[in-house]
Amino acid sequence: MVDLKDSLIELKEVISNVVSKNIDFNIRTIENEFDFKKREREYYSKEIESAIKKVEAVLSESFVVMPAKRTELAEVSSKIKEIKKIINAKNFDEAVLQIDELYDTAPSIKISENNLPRQEFSLPYIPKDIFAETKASFDELLKCYQHNCYRSALILCGRILEISLHYVYFKSTGQDLLEKSPDIGLGNLVLKFKEKNISIDPGLSNQIHLINQLRISAVHKKKQIFNPSKAQAQASIIYMLDILKKLFATQYKTT
Numbered sequence: 001m002v003d004l005k006d007s008l009i010e011l012k013e014v015i016s017n018v019v020s021k022n023i024d025f026n027i028r029t030i031e032n033e034f035d036f037k038k039r040e041r042e043y044y045s046k047e048i049e050s051a052i053k054k055v056e057a058v059l060s061e062s063f064v065v066m067p068a069k070r071t072e073l074a075e076v077s078s079k080i081k082e083i084k085k086i087i088n089a090k091n092f093d094e095a096v097l098q099i100d101e102l103y104d105t106a107p108s109i110k111i112s113e114n115n116l117p118r119q120e121f122s123l124p125y126i127p128k129d130i131f132a133e134t135k136a137s138f139d140e141l142l143k144c145y146q147h148n149c150y151r152s153a154l155i156l157c158g159r160i161l162e163i164s165l166h167y168v169y170f171k172s173t174g175q176d177l178l179e180k181s182p183d184i185g186l187g188n189l190v191l192k193f194k195e196k197n198i199s200i201d202p203g204l205s206n207q208i209h210l211i212n213q214l215r216i217s218a219v220h221k222k223k224q225i226f227n228p229s230k231a232q233a234q235a236s237i238i239y240m241l242d243i244l245k246k247l248f249a250t251q252y253k254t255t
Helices: 004-020 036-065 067-088 092-105 128-146 150-173 186-195 202-219 230-247
Strands: none
Touching (some): 004 092, 036 067, 036 202, 128 230, 150 186
């Protein structure tokens, strides 16, 4: 079940992350297409968009399951529109305050998550040598995502990337890193690509880094408990699929 108030909390957490990381969406300087900060802004833009869509979807369904609260819900709907304008204006501190105020007045309405629109994901082309293993991990990933096991979803995103990067490395060098360095992580894998001058889209390194940071937080014990949100899992899956698409869309070679 999903609560309207919980969806507001998720939106607040996303906006709070943007504030705490001091992400500047107002930069107008000329950027490198593969600039890390640019990728980071794109990532959090998707998180914000996803969190807002969830609030709107929960709100829309609340009108159906709780018609007696239509007046209260109409006020929430009006307030959400105001908050969206504040977010679009990049006034994130004010957005957090407004979400807090709305949380205090919004009714608590639980609805079935089955009634919410689902994000559809599909694998791009995968080489036949790794298709079975990749598909098995991807199917498990979708089950985790659909059942709100977002930490497991992040871990599986990392696993799928490792499968693909190991394959590309082997095809480019003839060397199997799984034999020499079975525990090598995603970050070191990317460094190995650079060492061997394996040509890949420079932007992929930044996307891999973002996913890897979330995966590390999900796997390793930290002082502060990491509870990934649906928006974080969703953005990671989107990035992961984009990486696979670009990774296998071109012919890789050692330069």
